[in-house]
Amino acid sequence: MSLIVKDLHAGIEGNEIIKGLSLEVPKGEVHAIMGPNGSGKSTLSKVISGHTDYAVKSGSVTLDGEDLLEMEIDERSRAGLFLAFQYPAEVPGVSNANFIRAALQSRLPKGKELDAVAYYKDLYSKMDALGIDRKFTARSVNEGFSGGEKKRNEVLQMMMLDPKYCVMDETDSGLDIDALKVVAQGVNSMRSPDRGFLIITHYQRLLDYIEPDHVHVLAGGKIVRSGGKELALELEARGYDFLKEETLTTA
Amino acid sequence: MSEAVQTLDADTKSAIDIDREKGDFRYPENHKYDAGSGLSSATIDYICDVKGDKDWVREFRHRALKVFEGKPMPTHWATKDLENIDFDKIRYYLSDGAKPKRTWDEVPDDVKETFERLGIPEQERAFLAGVEAQFDSEAAYSNVKEELSKEGVIFVNSNEGLNEYADIFRPYFGKVIPTGDNKFSALNSAVFSGGSFIYVPKGVKVKHPLQAYFRINSENFGQFERTLIICDEGAELTYMEGCTAPKFETATLHSAVVELVALKGAKIQYITVQNWSSNVFNLVTKRGLAMEDAEVRWIDCNIGSRLTMKYPGVVMKGEGARGEVISIALANDGQHQDTGAKMIHAADNTTSNVVSKSISVGEGRSTYRGQVHIPKHLKGCKNNTECDALLINSSSRTDTYPAITVKGNQHATQHEASVSQVSEEMLFYLQQRGLSEAEAMSLAVNGFVNELVREFPMEYSVELKRLIELEMEGSVG
Numbered sequence: 001m002s003l004i005v006k007d008l009h010a011g012i013e014g015n016e017i018i019k020g021l022s023l024e025v026p027k028g029e030v031h032a033i034m035g036p037n038g039s040g041k042s043t044l045s046k047v048i049s050g051h052t053d054y055a056v057k058s059g060s061v062t063l064d065g066e067d068l069l070e071m072e073i074d075e076r077s078r079a080g081l082f083l084a085f086q087y088p089a090e091v092p093g094v095s096n097a098n099f100i101r102a103a104l105q106s107r108l109p110k111g112k113e114l115d116a117v118a119y120y121k122d123l124y125s126k127m128d129a130l131g132i133d134r135k136f137t138a139r140s141v142n143e144g145f146s147g148g149e150k151k152r153n154e155v156l157q158m159m160m161l162d163p164k165y166c167v168m169d170e171t172d173s174g175l176d177i178d179a180l181k182v183v184a185q186g187v188n189s190m191r192s193p194d195r196g197f198l199i200i201t202h203y204q205r206l207l208d209y210i211e212p213d214h215v216h217v218l219a220g221g222k223i224v225r226s227g228g229k230e231l232a233l234e235l236e237a238r239g240y241d242f243l244k245e246e247t248l249t250t251a
Numbered sequence: 252m253s254e255a256v257q258t259l260d261a262d263t264k265s266a267i268d269i270d271r272e273k274g275d276f277r278y279p280e281n282h283k284y285d286a287g288s289g290l291s292s293a294t295i296d297y298i299c300d301v302k303g304d305k306d307w308v309r310e311f312r313h314r315a316l317k318v319f320e321g322k323p324m325p326t327h328w329a330t331k332d333l334e335n336i337d338f339d340k341i342r343y344y345l346s347d348g349a350k351p352k353r354t355w356d357e358v359p360d361d362v363k364e365t366f367e368r369l370g371i372p373e374q375e376r377a378f379l380a381g382v383e384a385q386f387d388s389e390a391a392y393s394n395v396k397e398e399l400s401k402e403g404v405i406f407v408n409s410n411e412g413l414n415e416y417a418d419i420f421r422p423y424f425g426k427v428i429p430t431g432d433n434k435f436s437a438l439n440s441a442v443f444s445g446g447s448f449i450y451v452p453k454g455v456k457v458k459h460p461l462q463a464y465f466r467i468n469s470e471n472f473g474q475f476e477r478t479l480i481i482c483d484e485g486a487e488l489t490y491m492e493g494c495t496a497p498k499f500e501t502a503t504l505h506s507a508v509v510e511l512v513a514l515k516g517a518k519i520q521y522i523t524v525q526n527w528s529s530n531v532f533n534l535v536t537k538r539g540l541a542m543e544d545a546e547v548r549w550i551d552c553n554i555g556s557r558l559t560m561k562y563p564g565v566v567m568k569g570e571g572a573r574g575e576v577i578s579i580a581l582a583n584d585g586q587h588q589d590t591g592a593k594m595i596h597a598a599d600n601t602t603s604n605v606v607s608k609s610i611s612v613g614e615g616r617s618t619y620r621g622q623v624h625i626p627k628h629l630k631g632c633k634n635n636t637e638c639d640a641l642l643i644n645s646s647s648r649t650d651t652y653p654a655i656t657v658k659g660n661q662h663a664t665q666h667e668a669s670v671s672q673v674s675e676e677m678l679f680y681l682q683q684r685g686l687s688e689a690e691a692m693s694l695a696v697n698g699f700v701n702e703l704v705r706e707f708p709m710e711y712s713v714e715l716k717r718l719i720e721l722e723m724e725g726s727v728g
Contacts, residue, residue, distance in 0.1 A: 073679065073683055089679070092699065094698035157684065
């Protein structure tokens with residue numbers, strides 16, 4: 001049972017950005033993808049989740065054997081894929097509580113109503129765990145949120161929707177150290193043998209708090225190196241520049 | 252916008268749209284009185300005879316007909332679509348000749364069934380203080396709770412109002428909106444029938460709303476109700492109106508005149524939820540007069556119709572008076588919502604507020620026209636105007652024509668306008684959480700109008716229920 005990306009070629013407006021990327025994230029594991037700016041990290045998250053601006057030329061993406069590329073954006077979500085956004089959108093006039101409720105409702109069979117009392121109980125306990133104020137439920141989705149609040153909201157939604165695979169796109173960007181710790185705690189509390197994580201990050205910092213099982217280095221649209229968590233530390237110490245030399249010599 | 256949004260499927264459209272089918276049914280016509288097609292002084296006399304109008308009312312109508320005939324269509328600023336109204340084909344008066352009934356049991360079955368299907372008797376039992384239900388030209392049912400009658404509240408149709416309570420209503424009738432205000436106020440003044448005449452005595456605060464429901468059942472028909480509400484000093488009233496018609500092949504005309512008078516310290520809140528079918532020309536003149544420290548609020552939801560032209564206004568004539576217009580308009584394919592507000596400041600320290608939100612879907616077109624007038628000799632007047640337009644498709648259209656005339660330098664006005672689209676990134680975000688494109692669009696549109704939807708009473712209509720069904724804030728503590 002895995003999220004599997006196989007020989008993926010994809011891009012935007014005719015520009016190929018992902019150039020033959022392969023990756024397997026089995027349930028129960030946390031994989032980190034690191035890479036310099038422009039290496040294709042965010043493109044990968046958009047392609048997996050089905051953003052219509054991006055086109056897939058070849059390759060496959062499957063979730064527990066199901067072909068994700070054949071599915072609409074919302075079908076992928078309901079199949080168990082969650083994307084924590086680097087820049088979550090604002091939805092004016094729609095309260096967080098109603099938004100998350102609508103997302104849960106979309107997972108129920110037609111005609112079945114979400115149990116509102118149980119829903120709020122669950123929501124409040126998870127908000128408490130993330131140190132989110134109760135007033136948050138009535139605020140419009142992400143509108144006027146600080147960077148930290150937005151990322152906490154992403155983790156809250158992730159906890160509420162209970163996905164099989166979480167793709168986290170630069171979740172650490174714009175976070176101070178306290179917010180980072182809270183977010184990491186939330187993620188760690190969700191680690192389980194039934195869930196896989198793909199954590200996309202530019203910096204090693206986040207990985208101090210969320211310990212990955214595997215680290216992959218993305219450069220030029222493909223994975224150029226894979227290793228254990230020590231690879232992240234090596235990147236932190238040496239920077240991404242050494243990769244360029246290595247890729248040149250191995251090419 | 253993304254390709255996905257430009258090519259909305261039917262599901263998405265119906266998700267954005269609200270319950271448009273609810274009013275689409277009709278019963279066979281059963282009219283004892285029919286003024287026939289076309290408009291002449293003979294039509295006026297026919298209406299006067301059937302209604303037993305007094306001489307002054309008959310003269311009022313005949314004068315109005317001349318004004319109507321003398322005024323050109325306002326197509327120099329308004330849409331040319333007005334020229335498609337064929338006044339010779341319209342039937343101006345249809346009724347069964349019966350007086351409005353005080354209990355639903357006495358109402359003829361087909362008419363009763365009509366209003367039952369629209370949920371009116373149920374709402375009356377649940378939360379209303381009084382109801383008038385108009386079927387084509389006349390009210391079929393009219394009742395007000397006994398305790399209100401005892402307090403001296405009068406709630407009757409225009410005929411009864413002018414015939415039996417002339418001393419109360421005549422001094423204000425046609426004074427807030429003169430016959431010659433515009434071509435359609437003149438038309439209404441000539442052929443008006445039905446509508447509500449309400450008087451709330453000094454200091455009486457009516458706790459529950461009074462409601463009128465206007466139903467068109469006949470084809471090629473023109474509905475011309477006339478409403479006059481007077482709240483005496485310190486009195487308070489909330490009045491609500493709803494309207495529907497079946498979908499006919501030919502155009503139908505609805506042209507009402509609504510006059511509100513709030514005397515010193517009185518408060519009137521007038522709420523409209525219209526859900527006309529898509530071939531109704533809805534050309535309505537609404538204006539309130541607010542005396543010292545009085546308040547007039549128009550809360551207006553315009554859905555459906557082929558063309559709506561409606562600019563509720565408040566004339567703030569006494570010091571400290573307040574006027575407000577809150578409106579939501581939704582223009583779908585083939586529809587034009589031409590709406591707005593008029594705020595006329597005519598005394599010191601008067602305050603007005605206009606908040607307008609429009610949604611244009613497909614080829615739908617929404618227009619905002621606002622007029623704010625503050626003359627030089629006044630001081631301490633304030634106006635706030637906000638108008639926001641949401642465009643769903645690339646073929647949707649919106650126009651804004653604000654006219655703010657402020658003279659003198661002792662006033663405060665502000666005006667904000669915005670045009671926005673449901674962004675691709677917002678839809679992607681919502682869909683990534685599991686909502687279909689239709690659900691995502693519906694949620695985004697709900698969010699756009701949400702702060703205004705809260706101004707409408709929850710119980711009022713199935714139409715708005717669908718808009719607010721996702722809203723259950725605070726329902727679980």
